[in-house]
Amino acid sequence: MIFGAPDATPHVPGVNSHAACAPSALRESTQQIARDPLRWDFDQNGPLVAEGLRAVDLGDLPTNPATPQENRSLVASTTASILKAGAVPLLLGGDDSVPIPFFAGFEQFGPLTILQIDAHLDWRDERAGLKHTFSSTMRRASEMPWVECIIQVGQRGIGGSRAVDLADARAWGATLFSAATVRQNGVQPILDHIPPGSRCITTLDCDGLDPSVIPAVLVPQPGGLGYLDVVELLHGVTRRARIVGFDLVELVPDADVRGLGVLxxxxxxxxALGCMARQRSAKGPTDQ
Structure with missing residues (x-):
């Protein structure tokens, strides 16, 4: 089930997220792509819409930048309700504060592996007194007992992290694959670190990709992952584990170039939807 969350915890209190328009932009683009669902998709080696796929769009949650706690509760409860229905939640953000309550919604559905694709570390404990903004996504995830494994991919350049944040990530046991490492060794070493048969959330911050692929981000950093790197990762996770949740955040349509980033x-x-459909048609011991 697909749902959007334009806001969770804005880094500027009371102000709409810079990525609040992303869910509607993504819907418009995917509707154009899916006008002929039988077209062959070479990225999936099958039809554009996989056989057996039933995707239901619940629309956007009525989030409000002035009520961050209520936003987080709404995202978490919606996620939990989808899981209780036996479906896989696919969340369209919103900024990178949105995954925090998304992860929280899995409390009764762990243990979990989180695979994050992001240019930044996101291990700040707080920023300007706020503990649930886009600087703290993986720090908050690490505090959830149902999260057993964190794999972070695509770090490069500079962001808000400091040496102590990197030390804390490593001390917790997070495994980091910088963008340079991916360029040198490909994605297979990342897949080898995913526990076989695990329940995996894939969380994708659009700035994890190179700005030549997705220019529509808040802070572009050169040297990011390629589109096919992400496609290969999604297929690899499906073969090795099971995608039980997916979110895409930090898309800023107003900063796009000729619609390339939204595309x-x-x-x-x-x-991601195709991978979910194919894994559902080959049920195994990790199913609910």
């Missing part, structure tokens, strides 16, 4: 992001959503 790449919507194609990633299509591939």
């Amino acid at each position: 790449a992001a919507s194609r990633i959503v299509c591939v």
